[in-house]
Amino acid sequence: METFKEHFQIYCNEIDILLGSYCLWKELQFNINDDDDLLMSSSRSWRVIKHSLQVTYFTVLNRILEGGNDNFSVFDLLQFCIDNIEIFKKENLKKRKIQNRDEEPDWLKEYMKNVHEPNETDFLRLQGEISKIKNMYRKKYRKIRNKILIHKDKQYIGNEKDLWNQTKITESEAILWTLADLENTIFSIYENGVKAILTSDQPDLSRYENDFGMLFKRLKQFNTT
Secondary structure, three states: OOOHHHHHHHHHHHHHHHHHHHHHHHHHHHOHHHOHHHHHHOHHHHHHHHHHHHHHHHHHHHHHHHOEOOEOOHHHHHHHHHHOHHHHOHHHHHHHHHOOOOOOOOOHHHHHHOOOOOOHHHHHHHHHHHHHHHHHHHHHHHHHHHHHHOOOOHHHOOOOHHHHOOOOHHHHHHHHHHHHHHHHHHHHHHHHOOOOOOOOOOOOOHHHHHHHHHHHHHHHHHHOO
16 A cells, blocks of 8 residues: 555445444344344344344454554554645645646635645644544453454353443444544545544434345335235
């Protein structure tokens, strides 16, 4: 990987898997559970799917936050931004704005007056925010991955709830929303020259909800034929 776009696309792909696996698991856990006909017709399949979604989610989450050695993580993306800070300079943003145009658009001169040119400190601050959720993950969630999902620690066989009960859905979503917001933040810095501020707001999940909703609708139709 040599370019910003290559680094950024890998991160985007990871976030897509995270959001997709979480949204589908949540749909199965809290909504489809009320549809007895759909669940009972293939109950074993749904259990396998839900478990697979959990494994996928925690695997990718650990991969993004922990990285290490030759493994890509969110910190690799942020470090690349620091090491190549010149790609965010105003003159390079201006070049991106006029790329594939015959001439400079009329609005660009005024637009560039309000552009924020990030520096190393901006990305170090983002690193600090991500480090906070990494610590949150390590404190409560990494043990679930290591002791229950990826391995079967004898100490927790039959006592899995002891670890799950230490977690909160609002807390786990805060980790996920922050990682997703970082994707939008870096995109906006690169493409629009905005300030590097993480809000950690819930992202737009409609593309996942609509896709999964259509899937379940088709399954219900198939189940009644």
